[in-house]
């Protein structure tokens with residue numbers, strides 16, 4: 001892997017721990033206040049057994065790919081009105097790093 005990709009992934013892991021880790025585990029089977037995010041790419045929104053979801057998320061019909069994640073993280077309630085996840089990541093480069101990290105999980 002080119003050094004820049006490695007650096008971006010490391011950055012993404014650090015950002016994930018700081019910005020998402022309180023509420024989301026990267027390990028399957030471990031739900032915090034938010035669902036775990038192992039294998040989130042390609043997953044239907046609101047589909048983790050045992051996680052606490054809003055009705056809005058369960059009924060959103062979203063499938064998480066790069067673009068959907070980027071939109072959601074930029075402004076969660078704009079994409080899924082009524083979601084209980086209210087914190088976003090306004091910085092596009094930080095979103096990209098976090099998404100790269102999630103793809104590697």
Ligand code: HEC
Nearest residue numbers: 019020023033034035045046047052053054057083084085
């Ligand atoms: C304060 C707690 C909190 C933080 C911080 C947080 N989330 Fe969330 N997240 C939630 C909750 C709660 C939900 C469920 C939302 C719902 O059901 O409406 C959620 C849902 C999600 C979902 C949808 C998952 C699914 O199974 O459909 C994704 C993707 C997500 N969060 C990504 C992130 C990322 C990436 C970060 C860090 C940038 C982050 N979240 C930060 C609480 C949080």
